[in-house]
Amino acid sequence: MRYKNMFPPYVPIAERQRKARIQAEKLQKKTGPLNPVCVSGRTIAKSWWGKSWNQNLERYADYANRIARGRSYLCNGMVLDLQITPETITAIVAGSSSAPYQITVKIRPIPAAAWKRLINTATGQIESLAALLEGRFPESLKTLLFAKDAGLFPAPDEIKFQCSCPDWAYMCKHVAAVLYGVGARLDDLPELFFTLRGVNLNDLIGDVTRTETRKLLQRRAGYSPRIIETSGNRLMDVSALFGIDMVVEPSIRSPSKSSDSPKKKSEPPKRLKNAASREAKPRHPEAAVRKRPDRNKTGRKRKAP
Numbered sequence: 215m216r217y218k219n220m221f222p223p224y225v226p227i228a229e230r231q232r233k234a235r236i237q238a239e240k241l242q243k244k245t246g247p248l249n250p251v252c253v254s255g256r257t258i259a260k261s262w263w264g265k266s267w268n269q270n271l272e273r274y275a276d277y278a279n280r281i282a283r284g285r286s287y288l289c290n291g292m293v294l295d296l297q298i299t300p301e302t303i304t305a306i307v308a309g310s311s312s313a314p315y316q317i318t319v320k321i322r323p324i325p326a327a328a329w330k331r332l333i334n335t336a337t338g339q340i341e342s343l344a345a346l347l348e349g350r351f352p353e354s355l356k357t358l359l360f361a362k363d364a365g366l367f368p369a370p371d372e373i374k375f376q377c378s379c380p381d382w383a384y385m386c387k388h389v390a391a392v393l394y395g396v397g398a399r400l401d402d403l404p405e406l407f408f409t410l411r412g413v414n415l416n417d418l419i420g421d422v423t424r425t426e427t428r429k430l431l432q433r434r435a436g437y438s439p440r441i442i443e444t445s446g447n448r449l450m451d452v453s454a455l456f457g458i459d460m461v462v463e464p465s466i467r468s469p470s471k472s473s474d475s476p477k478k479k480s481e482p483p484k485r486l487k488n489a490a491s492r493e494a495k496p497r498h499p500e501a502a503v504r505k506r507p508d509r510n511k512t513g514r515k516r517k518a519p
Contacts, residue, residue: 230290230292231290233308234308237294237308237313238250241295241314248294248295249295250293250294250296251288251293251296251398251399253289258288258398259398259401260401261349261401261404262348262356263347263407267367267396267397267400268394270360271397273362274369274370277370277393280385281393281394283387284387285390285391287307287388287390288391292308292309292391293305293306293395294306294307294314296396298399298410299409299410300409301320301323301410301411302319302321303318303396303410304317304319305319305392305395307391307392315378315379315388316378317392318375319373319375319389320375321372322368322373322412323411323412324411324412328364328365329413332358339352339355340355343415346415346419347404368411375389375392377389
């Protein structure tokens with residue numbers, strides 16, 4: 215009997231939810247609109263970013279035995295407000311007390327080496343910003359992002375939190391509910407992951423886009439590393455390049471010379487020119503009549519008819 219008073223009396227879920235709504239209404243009158251986390255069913259996260267966030271928390275032994283206590287709190291609507299800012303999470307969670315609890319979670323930014331490795335690996339693997347936020351990229355990139363103690367998701371030593379509840383545990387159920395709530399929030403706003411890790415998402419997309427643009431320019435039409443470039447209108451010294459002797463044909467001339475000086479008209483041969491002039495001169499009609507010779511082949515004088 216003496217152990218009976220060591221545990222608080224059981225409160226039905228419906229009663230907890232009713233108290234949470236009353237606390238939320240009071241807070242809204244005092245502080246303004248809240249941003250609660252609403253989960254339908256028992257599935258907390260559905261997107262790649264949301265599920266990966268929760269799986270990252272569950273795979274560490276420091277959190278595995280503690281974080282599950284916050285699932286029921288989150289699914290029952292006890293997280294009344296959740297705000298994500300650079301490297302900081304602030305939340306308000308309803309509990310057994312008449313006033314809700316205040317939770318603050320600090321997360322270190324992504325190390326510069328990991329961020330640089332992401333940019334180098336993501337080059338050519340991310341089609342667009344929408345594809346990145348929707349988790350549509352190769353498995354190799356997903357493996358890099360989700361790598362334990364080396365990826366973009368925080369390790370336990372990178373997370374510091376505090377709660378205003380009297381629970382002495384290292385991680386109380388209110389903090390656990392908030393951490394699960396972040397995974398649910400990433401379903402709708404995956405870009406908040408980069409905000410939380412203290413990096414600019416546009417920097418990643420900008421660096422990837424600039425790198426891809428440089429590659430596209432190198433593959434522009436007419437460009438090939440196999441083509442020997444020219445300097446102006448003069449060909450490169452191919453013989454010096456390959457160490458061989460080359461004879462330049464006389465027919466290879468600079469195109470500029472032929473275009474600068476007009477071509478001289480080729481004159482017809484003199485023979486043709488004289489023949490043409492003779493044809494051009496008018497001839498007497500009688501000149502066309504062949505004269506009859508006075509002598510025959512034997513040399514005798516032809517008799518008159």
